[in-house]
Amino acid sequence: MAAFEDDLLALLPRLRRFARALARDAADADDLCQVALEKALRSRASWQPGTRMDSWMYRIMRNSWIDTARSRSRAAQTFVEEEAGLAVGVEGDAEGRLIQHDIDAAMHALPDEQREAVALVLIEGLAYKEAAEVLDIPMGTLTSRLVRGRQALMARLGEAA
Amino acid sequence: MSVDPEMLMAYADGELGPIEARRVERAIAADPALAEQVAQHRALRAALSTRFAPVAEEPVPDRLAAMLRSNVVELPRPSARAKKLPGWARWGGAVAASLALGLVVGHSLQDPGYVRTRDGQLYASGALAGALDKQLASDQGAVLTPVSFRDAQGSYCRVFTSRAADGIACHGADGWTLRQTRPGAQQGKTDYAQAGSADPALMAAAQDMMSGDPLDAAAEAQARSAGWRR
Numbered sequence: 001m002a003a004f005e006d007d008l009l010a011l012l013p014r015l016r017r018f019a020r021a022l023a024r025d026a027a028d029a030d031d032l033c034q035v036a037l038e039k040a041l042r043s044r045a046s047w048q049p050g051t052r053m054d055s056w057m058y059r060i061m062r063n064s065w066i067d068t069a070r071s072r073s074r075a076a077q078t079f080v081e082e083e084a085g086l087a088v089g090v091e092g093d094a095e096g097r098l099i100q101h102d103i104d105a106a107m108h109a110l111p112d113e114q115r116e117a118v119a120l121v122l123i124e125g126l127a128y129k130e131a132a133e134v135l136d137i138p139m140g141t142l143t144s145r146l147v148r149g150r151q152a153l154m155a156r157l158g159e160a161a
Numbered sequence: 162m163s164v165d166p167e168m169l170m171a172y173a174d175g176e177l178g179p180i181e182a183r184r185v186e187r188a189i190a191a192d193p194a195l196a197e198q199v200a201q202h203r204a205l206r207a208a209l210s211t212r213f214a215p216v217a218e219e220p221v222p223d224r225l226a227a228m229l230r231s232n233v234v235e236l237p238r239p240s241a242r243a244k245k246l247p248g249w250a251r252w253g254g255a256v257a258a259s260l261a262l263g264l265v266v267g268h269s270l271q272d273p274g275y276v277r278t279r280d281g282q283l284y285a286s287g288a289l290a291g292a293l294d295k296q297l298a299s300d301q302g303a304v305l306t307p308v309s310f311r312d313a314q315g316s317y318c319r320v321f322t323s324r325a326a327d328g329i330a331c332h333g334a335d336g337w338t339l340r341q342t343r344p345g346a347q348q349g350k351t352d353y354a355q356a357g358s359a360d361p362a363l364m365a366a367a368q369d370m371m372s373g374d375p376l377d378a379a380a381e382a383q384a385r386s387a388g389w390r391r
Contacts, residue, residue, distance in 0.1 A: 005229040012225060013217040020216045030222055037228050103212045121174070122209045125362030128176050143167045150170065154201055157208070 004044055007053050008037065014124065015057055021119035022065045024108055035068060036061040058124065058134045062116055106156040114149030117142055122150075164188045169195060173202035175307070175364050200374070206361075207368045275325060276339065285330050285337035293319055293330055293337045294389070297381055308367055309376040309384065315391040317384050320367050327360055329367055332389040341366050 015036065019029035039060050040047075047056060107115055120131040132142040164172075164185055171177050172185040189195045277286040285293055292304035300306070308320040318331040318340065328342040341363065367375075376384060 009221075009226065009229045012221045012229075013219070016219070016221065016225075017213050017216040021213055030225065033225055034228070037225065041228070100212055103208060107209075118209070121361065122206045122365075123213045125210075125360070125365065127361065128171070128174070143171065147166050147170050150202060150205055151166070153209075154205055157205070 004047065008040060008057070011054055011057055014054065015061060018058060018061060018119055018124055019065075021107060021123050022062070022116060032061065032065055032068065036064045039064055052130075055126075055130060055134050058120065058126075059136075062134065065116075066112070102157060106153050109156060110149050110152055114145050114152065117145040118149040118153065121146055164195060169198055170202055173199045174206070174361050176361070203364075203368050206365045210362075210365050211369065276342075279335065282335075283339040283342065284335060285339060289321065289323070289326075289330075290337055292323075293321060293332075295385070297378065297385065299378065308364070309381045310367060310371040311373065311376075311391070312370045313372045315372070317389040317391060318367070318370060320363060322360070322363075327363055329363065329370065332391075340370070 012033070016029065016033055019032045019036070020026065023029040023032050036057065040057060043060075047053065107118070110118065116135060117131060120126045120134060121128065126134065128139060128142055128146075131146075132139050135142065137145075168177070168181065168185060172182060177185065185195075189199065275285065275287055275289040277284050284290075289304055292302060292306060296302060296304065296306045298307055298309065304321055304323040306319045306321050310318055312318050312331060316331045316333060318329055319337075320329050321327065326342055329340045330337040331340055332338075343360070343363070
């Protein structure tokens with residue numbers, strides 16, 4: 001197997017995690033992975049060996065998400081708001097652990113630009129600078145989206161978060 | 162002094178330089194509400210990591226893996242097999258990890274003495290063990306120890322960063338056991354690691370292991386003089 005495909009395969013678990021944070025369910029997330037992988041394989045000439053493949057792939061995936069999400073955002077948003085509404089008032093267990101559904105609903109209630117910042121920094125563990133580069137925005141824009149996204153998540157998840 | 166929400170968040174994520182971090186720490190000391198907000202930021206990071214970590218552990222669906230393996234003989238999937246391996250595999254994993262770390266350390270510091278293995282467990286040795294024993298969070302050096310805490314069993318654990326490797330080590334009867342190791346985020350930068358720049362993912366891992374709050378300077382000094390025994 002060529003090194004390029006090998007490296008992509010090694011990244012795939014993290015890419016699926018990022019996709020799951022962006023997309024609204026597991027099936028959509030794997031569809032997004034497929035679209036992003038197709039795009040990466042087609043544009044492998046633009047990959048510069050020696051640079052970070054994870055950042056390159058996160059960027060491709062995020063752009064793919066914007067492309068596919070735009071066409072269906074209106075319908076999805078209505079649905080997500082309803083689903084998120086149901087989660088309000090649901091308590092965590094005795095240890096304050098939030099159930100998966102609460103977190104998913106809170107994530108999907110965020111505007112895309114905040115959710116992608118939260119996903120890159122808090123879930124994928126990128127430094128602010130790296131996340132700003134993936135999103136192609138200045139550091140100040142990244143931190144302001146990140147802080148607003150976190151405040152919204154904390155407000156929605158309540159004391160337990 | 163006022164601390165804006167972005168700066169407080171950056172502090173919680175370990176994204177501030179040492180001078181800014183000290184400013185925020187002074188503000189926190191004067192205002193418990195700020196300390197609470199830092200704790201909330203870290204708790205949110207831990208909650209999100211915990212929620213999404215299992216996705217990266219799942220076996221990759223065949224249809225995705227196949228896109229990267231077209232015209233190639235099907236290979237076993239390491240991630241899918243790892244979960245089914247028996248107990249001895251953890252031993253192999255530790256050896257593999259020590260080899261990987263040894264390579265990193267060997268290349269960057271010409272000092273393979275950072276790590277030793279015993280019974281398949283990784284331990285700090287040499288300069289790393291020395292730093293973990295003696296350094297406080299405020300000390301500078303080739304190894305930094307920005308955060309100390311107690312885990313759920315009450316053992317003292319410390320986050321360390323260096324050019325060669327970053328990780329978390331916990332103190333036990335046989336010295337410092339390495340619980341997390343990864344190539345140093347400081348690699349290829351300067352001779353001395355920079356304070357306040359610990360890998361956010363590492364900090365999140367520490368947050369997950371932590372019982373209560375990180376040690377403050379006084380508690381850390383006390384733990385050091387007690388030889389890090391719980």
